[in-house]
Structures are given as C-alpha cells and as structure tokens.
Amino acid sequence: MQGLEDRTYTSAAEPGDHVTVAGWVHEVRDLGGIAFLILRDTDGRIQVKFEKDEMDEELVETGLGVPRESVIAVTGDVDEEPRAPTGVEITPESVEVIAEADTELPLDPSGKVDADLSTRLDNRTLDLRKDEVKAVFEIRGEIFRAAREAFRDANATEITTPKIVATGTEGGTELFPITYFGEEAFMNQSPQLFKQLTAGSGLERVFEIGPIFRAEEHNTPRHLNEATSIDFEGAFCDHEDAMDVCESVIWSAYEAVAENCGPQLEALGLEDSFEPPAEAFPRLTYEEAIQRINATGELDEQLVWGDDLPTEGEHALGEDVGEHYFITDWPSEIKPFYIKDYDGDDTLSTGFDLMHPRMELVSGGQREHRYEELIAGFEQQGLDPEEFEYYTKMFKYGMPPHAGWAIGAERLVMTMLGLENIREAVLFPRDRQRLSP
Ligand code: ATP
Ligand code: AMO
Numbered sequence: 001m002q003g004l005e006d007r008t009y010t011s012a013a014e015p016g017d018h019v020t021v022a023g024w025v026h027e028v029r030d031l032g033g034i035a036f037l038i039l040r041d042t043d044g045r046i047q048v049k050f051e052k053d054e055m056d057e058e059l060v061e062t063g064l065g066v067p068r069e070s071v072i073a074v075t076g077d078v079d080e081e082p083r084a085p086t087g088v089e090i091t092p093e094s095v096e097v098i099a100e101a102d103t104e105l106p107l108d109p110s111g112k113v114d115a116d117l118s119t120r121l122d123n124r125t126l127d128l129r130k131d132e133v134k135a136v137f138e139i140r141g142e143i144f145r146a147a148r149e150a151f152r153d154a155n156a157t158e159i160t161t162p163k164i165v166a167t168g169t170e171g172g173t174e175l176f177p178i179t180y181f182g183e184e185a186f187m188n189q190s191p192q193l194f195k196q197l198t199a200g201s202g203l204e205r206v207f208e209i210g211p212i213f214r215a216e217e218h219n220t221p222r223h224l225n226e227a228t229s230i231d232f233e234g235a236f237c238d239h240e241d242a243m244d245v246c247e248s249v250i251w252s253a254y255e256a257v258a259e260n261c262g263p264q265l266e267a268l269g270l271e272d273s274f275e276p277p278a279e280a281f282p283r284l285t286y287e288e289a290i291q292r293i294n295a296t297g298e299l300d301e302q303l304v305w306g307d308d309l310p311t312e313g314e315h316a317l318g319e320d321v322g323e324h325y326f327i328t329d330w331p332s333e334i335k336p337f338y339i340k341d342y343d344g345d346d347t348l349s350t351g352f353d354l355m356h357p358r359m360e361l362v363s364g365g366q367r368e369h370r371y372e373e374l375i376a377g378f379e380q381q382g383l384d385p386e387e388f389e390y391y392t393k394m395f396k397y398g399m400p401p402h403a404g405w406a407i408g409a410e411r412l413v414m415t416m417l418g419l420e421n422i423r424e425a426v427l428f429p430r431d432r433q434r435l436s437p
Contacts, residue, residue, distance in 0.1 A: 007073075010039065010046040015080040015088055021046055022073040022098070024129065025066055027110055035064050038085070039074060040129070047084040048074050048092050055092075063095045069109060069126070071099040117421060124428060124437060135264035136425060139257055140413050144209055146256030147230055150249045156205040156232060161194035163211060167387050169193055170336065174214045176225075187213035190406060192338060193391045195233035196367055200399045204235040209409070219432055221421045222359050224410060226430035232364075233404030239350040239366040242403035243283070243326055246354060246362055249407070250324070251279050254416065268417060277324050281354065284321075285329040293317050306331050318357030328352045337377035339365040350403070356415040364405025371395040 008019040023041030037048040050060050066072060076092040106122070107115050109129035120127040127133050148158065165188045168175040176187040191208050198206045212229045232245055254276035257265070265271045284292070290303040290313075298316035303309070309317075309327075328350075332341050335351035342348045354362035368374045374395055378385040385392055413425040423429040428437055 010041050010044040010086075013046055013078045013088060013090070015078055017078045018076070019078055019090065020073055020075040021090065023071070024109075025068050025070050025072060025101075027068060028064055028066075030064060035060075036084075036089075037063055037066075037074075039072065044086065046086060047081070047089040048076070048095075049081075049089045050092070059092060059095060062097065063092060066095075066097050067101050067103045069101040069105060069129070070097060071101075072097050117423060121423060121429060121434065122437070128427075131267040132269075133424075135261075135267040136413065136417060136419070137427065138264050139261050139417065140409070140425065142256055142261055143253040143409070143412060143416075144230075146252045147207075147209065147249050149256075150252035151207045151232070154205065154232075154234075154245050154248065156207045156234070156245075157203050159195070159198055159203070159206045159208050160210060161188070161191040161198075161208060163188045163213070166390070167193075169338070170214070174216060176213050176215045189214055190229065191231050192406075193388070195231055195404060196338065196402065197391060197394055199233040199235045199402045199404070200369075200394060204400075205233070205237075207232045212406075217432075221423075222411060222414070224422055224426060224429055224431060228409035228426075230407040230409050230412075231404065232406075233402060235400040235402045237366070237403040238401065239328070239352055239364070239403050242364050242366070242405055243328075243352060243354075246364065246405050246407070247279065247281055250354070250361075250412070251276065253412065257416065270417065281324040281326055282321065283326040283328055283352075286327055286331065287329065289317055289327045292320055296320055306333060308334050314355065314359065315357075318355060318359075321355075322357060324354060324356055324361075326352050326354050335365065337374070337381045337383065338367050340368045340373075352405075354405075354407075356411070358415055359411060360408075361411050361415065362405050362407045364403065366401065366403040369395065369399045369401050371399075 006020050007022050010021055013019050013021060021039055023039050026038040026040040026045060029036045033052055035050045038045050039048055050063050052060055073096045074090055074092050075094045076090045078088050078090055081089040107119060107126040109126050111130050164180060164185050166185060168186055168189050169192045170189040174189060178185050178187060190212050195206055195208060208231045210229060212227050214225060216223045216225060258274060258276050265274050293299065293313040293316050294302045296316040299313055303313060330349050330351045332347050332349040335349040339349045339351040342350060349365065351365035353360050368377055374392060375385045410422050410425040414422050419425055
C-alpha cells in the first residue's frame with residue numbers, strides 16, 4: 001500500500017463496504033478482551049476493532065503494538081456500530097505498518113497535553129494533525145480561493161512580481177538587504193511599484209497574492225517578517241472604487257468560509273458565532289477618527305491633525321465602531337510618496353486604511369500618476385528619485401489615474417478566526433527568533 005489507488009477515506013467508509021483505509025494511529029484503547037485503534041486521516045477518524053480471542057494473534061499484536069502517530073493501512077469490513085465514535089467500525093483482516101513513529105513524541109497531536117506556541121511551531125507537522133490547527137489552513141486556502149474568484153469578477157488579472165529588488169517603498173528601515181552578484185539588493189517589502197507599472201501597461205486591473213518581507217524590529221502578536229499580501233491595482237480607478245473592490249474581496253472571503261468551511265469552523269468552536277460582516281463598511285475620515293478617539297478619553301494626550309494613530313487609539317476606536325471600517329482622507333505627510341493628494345489640497349491625501357476592530361487590515365489609495373508631482377513627492381520624503389528611475393520614467397509615457405490596496409492575509413485570517421497570535425495563521429512563521437523550520 002504505497003499508492004493511493006485502492007484507498008478509501010474514512011468519511012467514505014460505509015457499512016457493508018470492504019475497504020483499505022490509511023492514516024495515522026490516533027489512539028489505542030485496550031479494554032482487555034477487546035481493544036480499539038482509532039485511525040485518523042485527512043477527513044476524519046474510524047474505529048478499528050480488535051477482539052483478542054477471535055482474531056489472528058499476529059494481527060492483534062501488530063495493530064495494538066504500533067506506536068501512536070505511526071502511519072498504517074488497515075483492510076477489512078465496515079460494520080455499523082452505534083458505540084463507535086462515528087457509528088461505524090472496521091474489523092481488520094490486515095494491518096500494514098507503513099511508517100512507525102517514535103514512542104516519544106515532542107507534541108501530542110491528540111491535544112490531550114497542551115503545548116506552547118513555540119513548541120507547536122518547532123513541530124508544525126505534528127501540530128497540524130490537530131483538527132483545530134488544520135482547520136485554520138483549510139480556511140486560509142478557502143480565503144485565497146474566494147479572493148481569486150472575487151478578483152475575477154472585478155476583471156483583474158493575477159500577476160507575480162519580483163521579490164528581489166533594488167529599492168524599498170515602505171520605509172527605509174524595514175528592508176532586508178541581500179547580496180545580488182556582488183551588488184546590494186533587498187527582499188521586496190511590497191509589490192507596490194510593480195503593480196502600478198503593470199496597471200499602467202494595458203493590463204489595467206491586476207492582483208497578486210504573494211510574500212512581502214519586512215525587517216520589523218519589534219516582536220508583536222500582529223507582525224511577521226515574512227507576510228502574505230493580497231494586492232490589487234486598477235487603472236481608471238479612484239480611491240472610492242478601490243475601496244469598493246476591497247469590500248467585495250473581504251466580504252467574499254467571509255461568505256465563502258461561512259458557506260464552505262462548516263466542519264473547520266466547528267473544529268475551531270466558531271460554528272455559532274461566525275458571522276460575515278456587513279457588505280459595506282462605514283467610511284470615516286481621519287478627522288472624524290481622531291475626534292472619536294479623543295472623545296473616548298482612552299488616550300493620555302489628545303490627538304491632533306498629523307498624528308499617526310497609536311495602537312491604543314486604534315483599539316479605542318475599534319471598540320467604539322464595533323465592526324470593520326475605513327479611515328479615509330489622511331494627512332498627506334503621513335502617507336507614502338505614491339499616494340495622491342486631493343486635487344487642490346496638497347495636505348489631504350486619498351490614502352485609506354481598512355480597520356478591523358482589533359487592528360489595521362489594509363492600506364491603499366489613489367496613486368500619484370502625474371510625473372512632476374511624483375518626483376516632488378519623492379523629494380518631500382527624502383528619497384532620491386534617481387534610484388527609482390526604472391519606475392518614474394514610465395510615468396512619462398502615458399500613465400492613467402490608478403488606485404489600489406493591499407490586505408495582510410495573515411491579519412485577515414487572524415481577525416476572521418479570532419486567533420490571538422498572527423503566527424497561528426502561518427504554517428512556518430518568520431520572526432526575529434525563528435528562521436526554521
Ligand atoms: P465483548 O464486547 O466482545 O464481549 P468485552 O467483554 O471485553 O468484549 P465489553 O464489556 O462488551 O467488552 O465492552 C467493554 C467496553 O467497550 C464497554 O464500555 C463497551 O460499551 C465498549 N464497547 C464494546 N464494543 C464496542 C464497540 N464496538 N465500539 C465501541 N465501544 C464498544
Ligand atoms: P502596508 O505597509 O500598510 O501598505 O501593508 C499592507 C498591509 O499588509 C499587512 N502587513 C503586515 N502583516 C504582517 N506583518 C507585517 N510585518 C506586515 N506589514 C504589513 C497589514 C497592512 O495593512 N504598498 C502598500 C499597499 C498599497 O497602497 O497598495 C503597503 O504595503 O495588514
């Protein structure tokens with residue numbers, strides 16, 4: 001039994017069938033004359049019954065002697081058995097041990113013994129054998145599937161852009177430098193410049209789901225050093241259009257999870273509480289946001305125009321609003337060079353953030369598509385436009401107005417499922433302490 005051709009999944013084993021099931025030894029319960037082995041595969045569990053006096057001794061010895069978490073294949077008849085966990089059981093004819101596990105496990109996949117996050121991440125393969133952990137990644141996959149479908153409905157083409165780049169875009173201090181054939185290069189912080197170059201190319205509407213790299217110094221429950229960004233960019237879009245597309249992608253992701261991930265939500269204990277958000281999120285201006293934060297009285301010092309929103313301020317506002325909401329119309333000085341100002345007011349930008357009550361999920365805005373203004377923006381931010389010539393020069397050859405945004409995928413998963421730490425939403429997280437596995 002190496003291949004899968006004659007294998008039946010546990011959920012498909014019906015009374016009256018003769019099957020071979022394959023998977024992991026979840027547990028063995030020996031009650032004396034009778035013993036049960038619970039076999040686990042990707043979609044469920046099944047009881048295998050060993051009646052010691054009535055079965056071949058070697059078969060019983062193999063079945064009951066194999067350590068937990070070993071991989072086995074069991075062949076036999078399936079019968080109805082109301083006392084079995086799933087209502088059916090297999091009476092084995094043969095048990096093949098495919099991969100025997102050590103008797104000492106670094107982590108208990110049955111979940112009876114708790115493990116801290118660090119031990120879990122060190123032994124992710126075993127950790128992912130738990131239903132509630134696996135469920136997070138099945139849901140994450142469903143979110144990407146739904147996002148791709150929503151982007152297709154928005155006429156956007158999927159692209160991939162380089163991750164090894166010559167310049168940063170999201171602030172100079174958060175770059176990972178690498179050596180590229182003797183030259184300094186960086187891991188990309190965002191597809192920002194490439195998605196803009198593509199939106200101006202005639203593809204017009206593009207999206208990317210890919211890694212971003214940020215050399216964040218701080219260790220928080222919501223920052224990763226390698227994260228996954230869901231990026232959108234559309235030509236002939238303004239920031240309002242971009243926010244509409246953003247709402248539809250987030251809303252579609254929630255809807256798809258509600259519709260297609262029933263067992264996973266149950267594994268996470270969310271079957272009763274999970275609720276997709278409203279289809280349109282409130283849009284507050286930055287000005288309104290700071291007034292409301294100030295009115296909560298949660299901050300020691302009142303916020304004034306031009307201040308970035310401190311984390312406690314975001315939390316206070318999140319509690320006040322109680323659902324997803326956009327913050328629009330930010331001061332230009334605290335938004336990046338590529339964000340366009342409102343026409344006629346160079347202090348007010350079209351940048352926006354989408355907030356979940358717990359944290360920021362998305363940043364975006366309409367882009368500066370006019371060459372002269374773009375160059376001036378670089379200079380205002382202390383960046384050398386020469387270094388970005390590969391980008392800026394395309395703005396001389398017919399660059400339409402365009403807008404876009406990026407969702408932090410792990411933050412979306414984390415807020416959707418109420419996970420406490422962003423590391424729980426990544427298979428193999430990268431943080432200051434963790435470079436492997
Ligand atoms: P036998 O069932 O062959 O007489 P036994 O006397 O060792 O063997 P029981 O006393 O019937 O076993 O059962 C021991 C425990 O196992 C009981 O709690 C019983 O409810 C449970 N049990 C027996 N058969 C099954 C089964 N097929 N599935 C789940 N639980 C079972
Ligand atoms: P920004 O830097 O705000 O915007 O990033 C967009 C979103 O990505 C997520 N994110 C992170 N998630 C986990 N760990 C990190 N270290 C991390 N950094 C960012 C957040 C954030 O809201 N180019 C712009 C987007 C645009 O305008 O299109 C950008 O990168 O959820």
